[in-house]
Amino acid sequence: MNKDVHKLLRIKRYEIPSSDYFERFLDEFHDRQRADLIRRPTLHIFFDRVLSAFPDFQVPRLAYAGVAAAAVLLSATILFTQQQAEPTRSFALNNSPAVDVLPASQVDQRSPLSMSPDLPPHYVLEARPVSYETPYSF
Amino acid sequence: MAELEAKEEISDEDLVARTQGGDPRAFDALVRKYSSRLYGLVYNMTSNHEDTNDLLQDIFSNAYRSIKGFRGKSSFYTWLHTIATNMTINFLKKRSRNYRMSLDDVDSGVQNDPEFIELTSGPDARREVNLKELQQRLNEAMMKLSNDHRAVVTMFDIQGMPHAEIGKILGISEGTVRSRLFYAHRQLQNYLQEFLAA
Numbered sequence: 001m002n003k004d005v006h007k008l009l010r011i012k013r014y015e016i017p018s019s020d021y022f023e024r025f026l027d028e029f030h031d032r033q034r035a036d037l038i039r040r041p042t043l044h045i046f047f048d049r050v051l052s053a054f055p056d057f058q059v060p061r062l063a064y065a066g067v068a069a070a071a072v073l074l075s076a077t078i079l080f081t082q083q084q085a086e087p088t089r090s091f092a093l094n095n096s097p098a099v100d101v102l103p104a105s106q107v108d109q110r111s112p113l114s115m116s117p118d119l120p121p122h123y124v125l126e127a128r129p130v131s132y133e134t135p136y137s138f
Numbered sequence: 139m140a141e142l143e144a145k146e147e148i149s150d151e152d153l154v155a156r157t158q159g160g161d162p163r164a165f166d167a168l169v170r171k172y173s174s175r176l177y178g179l180v181y182n183m184t185s186n187h188e189d190t191n192d193l194l195q196d197i198f199s200n201a202y203r204s205i206k207g208f209r210g211k212s213s214f215y216t217w218l219h220t221i222a223t224n225m226t227i228n229f230l231k232k233r234s235r236n237y238r239m240s241l242d243d244v245d246s247g248v249q250n251d252p253e254f255i256e257l258t259s260g261p262d263a264r265r266e267v268n269l270k271e272l273q274q275r276l277n278e279a280m281m282k283l284s285n286d287h288r289a290v291v292t293m294f295d296i297q298g299m300p301h302a303e304i305g306k307i308l309g310i311s312e313g314t315v316r317s318r319l320f321y322a323h324r325q326l327q328n329y330l331q332e333f334l335a336a
Binding site for chain 1: 166169170173174177178181182187191194195198199202241242243244245247248251253254256257272273276280291295296297323324326327330333334
């Protein structure tokens with residue numbers, strides 16, 4: 001350490017503001033805090049009040065990881081349930097009574113009711129038989 | 139609170155706990171206790187009184203907002219100085235290069251300081267020193283240092299903090315503190331050659 005430089009720098013301790021500066025400083029600090037409070041969004045103030053009502057409440061460190069893991073698990077469960085429902089629907093479609101497929105040019109020439117007179121009428125919505133809809137599909 | 143403080147010294151831990159419990163007067167006591175010291179830290183890093191005042195207000199506001207998260211892993215003193223140093227260094231990174239120095243007056247007590255007397259009127263003194271000129275040159279020299287070096291010099295040379303404390307505040311090892319001081323002193327020696335004894 002350079003002692004002369006050190007001594008010279010120590011002189012900077014004497015650069016200080018006027019004596020009443022620190023007395024005014026606290027008043028200014030209070031004024032700024034009040035001004036900040038007015039400027040802050042109501043939602044922030046509401047959250048602060050809720051938090052101050054439960055001063056001991058802390059979000060545990062691993063809570064965020066737990067929530068993320070639960071979200072992943074939930075998504076996986078939903079996907080798995082959907083996949084389980086798929087084969088049932090395919091089975092139902094494969095075993096549904098055959099429907100005549102007509103060339104587009106002949107569609108207007110026959111009534112839909114006369115397509116297969118032996119089968120009971122059924123309704124098709126977006127190419128999927130309504131009665132075979134599984135309750136989980138959305 | 140001020141009267142209470144005068145009667146008995148209340149520990150920082152106690153004042154922090156009271157602030158965390160919702161007593162804003164306890165935080166006022168902490169502001170009174172540390173404003174002068176933090177002023178020195180920020181002022182010697184910025185060389186500007188107005189910037190120091192604004193920054194100091196922001197530092198205490200930030201500390202007040204964050205104090206609920208203070209768990210006492212370090213002392214309150216270290217925690218507050220860490221906030222102050224980080225905010226000041228961030229401010230300096232954004233500040234325009236064309237800023238102007240706005241210096242406080244040098245307290246007349248310096249004339250009686252043994253180190254000042256030794257430097258300016260001892261047998262080895264190179265020249266008669268004009269106090270204003272010395273102040274100006276010291277600040278110019280400080281502002282030529284990098285922010286990191288200036289922080290270390292301010293805390294060690296001007297505020298008299300030990301190396302270990304500086305290391306904790308800046309999150310660096312004691313060895314790094316010493317090395318930064320060494321390089322900063324070497325730079326300052328060049329800038330202040332004319333004021334140093336032969």
